[in-house]
Amino acid sequence: MEDVPVLAVSKLAKTFRKPFSSKSIEAVRGVSFEVERGQVYGFLGPNGAGKSTTLKMITGLVAPTSGSASLFGAPFSHDSLRKVGFLPENPYVHPHLSPREFVTLCARLSDMREPAARVSEALARTGVGDTIDRPARTLSKGTLQRVALAAALVHEPELLILDEPMGGLDPAGRKHVRDLVLEQKAKGNSVLLSSHVLSDVELLCDRVCILRSGSVAFEGPLAGVLDETFRTEITLIENQKTDIIIANGEAEIADVLERALARGARVVSVTPKRETLEELFVRRAL
Structure with missing residues (x-):
């Protein structure tokens, strides 16, 4: 089963009907992509492009209008979903539970019988630290984000789905999340990462899918497409x-230099430039 995609999304679509009217909104339109084992996959798009709706369909929280998604080569089932960890864009941590209690609850919902050691480990890995037994209502937004990430990791998922995991985190917290993503990849697990922090996506991801107005505007290996767009900046x-x-x-570089030197111009620098993910995003998605 190593050659079977961890996640296969095929022509997934979702249409929402507006209440009290006959109007409808096509939030997602025929989205297809695959996430391989051990891959960090970037899922990008501007606000309203359909990213969160797609992730909710993938995790079974929203029923698709059409299309399908499979996990580990099989249709969704309780067993396959147990192998998935999900951090939503706006995670909810019960305000009267402590981080230890909340993550323990999530572990038991994943059928873990004796989760105490795993709970402590997950909270330590996400940097919750000495707030582990404080009520969630007293914690900062960044700490709550870390608690929700610990809940997604506690059952050691083979596929980790992260929807805007950097929300509310300071630079140290962002680095912590990046390290966790790379740790999952090193273990042979897969990560589906949706984020507006494009510098992090460029650093972490092997492949990306960019949505625009609910449809796929670009899908492919990140390094390959960026390497193809080298240009040279001549000062x-x-x-x-x-x-x-x-x-x-x-040829164009040689022509520019020849004409510049013939005019008596002084060449300060000749610098190769590769297109950034942000430039690719603007070109494809906006």
Whole structure:
């Protein structure tokens, strides 16, 4: 089963009907992608693109209008969902429970019989620290985010789905989450990461899917598509003015330099530039 995708999404669509009217909203339109074992997969798009709705369909929280999704090569079932950890965009931690109590509850819902050791380990891994027995209502937003992440990790899922996991976290917290994602990959587990923090996605992800208005605008390996869009930035000083010229390809670079030197311009730098994920996102999704 190693060659079977951990998650396979095929032509998934969702139409919401507005109450008290005949109007409808197509939130997701025929989305397809696959997440392989040991892969960190980025799921991107602007606000309202359909990302959270798609993730809720994948986790069984929302029924699709059409299309399908399978986990570990089989239709959704209690056994397959037990292998999934999910951190929603706006996680809810019961205000009267402590982090230890809340994560213990989530562990028992995942059929863990003696979860105490796993609960302590998950809370330690997410950096909850000395707030482990304080009521959730007294905790900061960033700490609650860490508690919810511990709940998603406590049963050692093979697929971890993270919807905006950096919300409310400071730079140290963001690094902690990045380290946890890489830790999951090193174990051979898979991560489906939806985030607006594109620098983190570019750093972590092997492959990305970008949604626009509910449809797939781009899907493919991240390194490959960014490596294909190299350009060269040439900085010149001419007549006491600095000019920056973008050139593509060796012939164009040679032509720019030849003409600049012929005019007596001074070449300050010739710097190769690769397209960033943010530039790809703007080009494909907006």
